[in-house]
Amino acid sequence: MTTLGVFLAVVRRDLLVALRRKSEVLTSLFFFVIVVSLFPLGIGPEMDLLRKIAPGVLWVAALLATMLSLNRLFANDHADGTLEQMALAPVPLGLLVAGKIFAHWLVAGLPLVLIAPVLGVQFDLGSRPLGVLMLSLLLGTPLLSLIGAIGAALTLGVRGGGVLVSLLTLPLFIPALIFGAGAVEADISGMGAAGHLSLLGGLLALAAFFAPWATTGALRIALE
Amino acid sequence: MLTVSDLACVRGDRRLFAGLAFTLEPRSWIYLTGENGVGKTSLLRMLVGLAPVEAGEIRWDGTPIARLGDDYRRAVTYLGHHNALKEELTGRENVCVGAALSGIALAAAQADALLARLGLAGREELPVRFLSQGQKRRVALARLLWSKSPLWVLDEPFVALDTAAVGWLASTLATHIAGGGMAILTSHQEVLIEGIVAQQLRLVRS
Secondary structure (H helix, E strand, C coil), X not given: CCHHHHHHHHHHHHHHHHHHCHHHHHHHHHHHHHHHHHHHHHHCCCHHHHHHHHHHHHHHHHXXXXXXXXXXCCHHXXXXXXXXXXXXXCCCHXXXXXXXXXXXXXXXXXXXXXXXXXXXXXXXXCHHXXXXXXXXXXXXHHHXXXXXXXXXXXXXXXXXXXXXXXXXXXXXXXXXHHHHHXXXXXXXXXXXXXXXXXXXXXXXXXXXXXXXXXXHHHHHHHCC | CEEEEEEXXXXXXXXXXXXXXXXXXXXXXXXXXXXXXXXXXXXXXXXXXXXXXXXXXXXXXXXXXXXXXXXHHHHEEEECCCCCCCCCCEHHHHHHHHHHCCCCCCCHHHHHHHHHHCCCCCCXXXXXXXXXXXXXXXXXXXXXXXXXXXXXXXXXXXXXXXHHHHHHHHHHXXXXXXXXXXXXXXXXXXXXXXXXXXXXXXXXXX
16 A cells, blocks of 8 residues: 555544544534634624734634644544554554644644634624635644644643643644734735745644654653 | 563563563464563563563564564554454444555455454444444454464453354464464463464563
8 A cells, every 4th residue: 555545544534533423523613613703792893903803813712722622633542542553553653643633634623714714704804814814724723733733642641631732732832823813914904914924834844844753752652 | 583582671660570581483372471460461562562671672583673663563463452443433444444554455345354254244334332342352353364464462362252253263373373473462261272382471470
């Protein structure tokens, strides 16, 4: 079987499992929708204020929704022994991990990208800032999945792991938050989002290279 | 050929065993026994490369296993306490995915044939969580059928199996060993494999 074949097999497997465990998958999406929708309700019809806080609110909500979904990235496989077998397979563990992270993004990150413009309308954002928002989330959510995977692997098997993952990974999410929300703000203010989006893209490329390797190391330690 | 020399194992801050040495050659198997907690599972996990080695060496055909990496992993099949099955997937899907993750492409029909040999014909499309413990263990055993590894490391493989399945596993082991393979396994029940004498390795607390 080719490398790509193995990668796709992992992705297909995780998607299939997620499809049959719908409740876990929908939780983080609903969380995102509800948290974002609470702000216009709580603040009232202050259009100027809402427009100003929109990028930050949407990005923080995406961050938190990703955090919620991170513990199921490795915990289930660890509990039923499939993670062990992955570590023993004669294929690079990094390849299997990359497949799992990609599947995680498809299930937890991509829906956020697609629904964000709909939610952004509540904040009176124009169509161009909404487009920039989608693009920033499109670059940012895979970045969150990649960085979050390292945290999830490091806290595997640790009691109270859920909270620990948050403490570990939220600080690491901050650059993504700054450049992602900053891109939309830059577009609204007329400066143009190109710079911010390029930096976000650069971070994504760096994480795509580094995160599977770091995650694999952390997983092997967790399996000892 | 598997060679273990001067192996020591530490779990947390307890030294489980030290100075362990043995050789496992093709066409033979080792029956690993000992009390609960003496280190049998830890030893097996060290042999497959999951647990770190405190002291000593494990060599496969003369080369330390740490240096062999994927080549050694291709030569070993491990069955631990967990069945390594996804509860949401069917028996057929679990077998196909398990093989795919090891780089082996199995068609659905091939997976069904394996499951039939394991006595699970007609149950290939049931999500595994609807199977009994013994049936889940049988699905887990499919790994032995599609993998081509010479070395089998089995941690209590007979748990939850009924007499028919125990007989099946014993004869599968006999075929594997007679065909040039080797195995090391632990079990709390008497294991009889036709025609092949076991090397018994007993771990005792010092």
